[in-house]
Amino acid sequence: MKFAIQVNEGPYQHQAADSAYQFTKAALEKGHEIFRVFFYHDGVNNATKLTTPPQDDRNIVNRWSELAEQHNLDLVVCVAAAQRRGIVDEGEAKRNGKDAENIAPGFRISGLGQLVEAGIQADRLVVFGD
Amino acid sequence: MSILHTVNKSPFEKSSLDSCLSMAKEGSALLLIEDGIFAALKGTAKESQMKDASQKLKLYVLGPDLKARGMAEERVIEGVEVVDYAGFVDLAAAYDKVSAWV
Numbered sequence: 546m547k548f549a550i551q552v553n554e555g556p557y558q559h560q561a562a563d564s565a566y567q568f569t570k571a572a573l574e575k576g577h578e579i580f581r582v583f584f585y586h587d588g589v590n591n592a593t594k595l596t597t598p599p600q601d602d603r604n605i606v607n608r609w610s611e612l613a614e615q616h617n618l619d620l621v622v623c624v625a626a627a628q629r630r631g632i633v634d635e636g637e638a639k640r641n642g643k644d645a646e647n648i649a650p651g652f653r654i655s656g657l658g659q660l661v662e663a664g665i666q667a668d669r670l671v672v673f674g675d
Numbered sequence: 676m677s678i679l680h681t682v683n684k685s686p687f688e689k690s691s692l693d694s695c696l697s698m699a700k701e702g703s704a705l706l707l708i709e710d711g712i713f714a715a716l717k718g719t720a721k722e723s724q725m726k727d728a729s730q731k732l733k734l735y736v737l738g739p740d741l742k743a744r745g746m747a748e749e750r751v752i753e754g755v756e757v758v759d760y761a762g763f764v765d766l767a768a769a770y771d772k773v774s775a776w777v
Contacts, residue, residue, distance in 0.1 A: 546768045560709045571760035669767050674777035
């Protein structure tokens, strides 16, 4: 079965960011397909590679990047939510005259159309938020 | 259409459980996750409401979220089934849609 996941909350802020990861991992372990994970609202903060949690804490950002690499996941960050919160890739940095980018490996910035498409293409859309 | 409803708020903090129970149709299911697990515990003011709900809905609670809050499975109301994340995935696949009462 094809799942799409929506994450509305940031890491270390709300359990939704952890729950979404655990659900995604369990679905992959069961052999399901993850069509896309869409990061919306404060959820875009899951995509900054500048995150440096203490060594004895889970690294929520790296965890997503690693899962994406292992399973070729499509991790999409909402562009408007990302701009507001300073989540920037190379293209967005150039377009907005910023001198740095901070998007973590495996994530890409795109628009809300990607969420709509995920809702249409996937068999189930599972939302994690506050 | 059968729906898997997820509630992630304590019923003593927000009214999302009440909203969910008032809208959920017979044959659907409710999965309590995160702080929602407090609705699954015996002896609270919500117990009778949950027992009533079990007449028309299948009730589940996420085991890892019970454990994270120090709640033993023995404290869960009869009629509420404990599932893990794999069980959550199975439920999401078994019902036609998943509706998060966030």
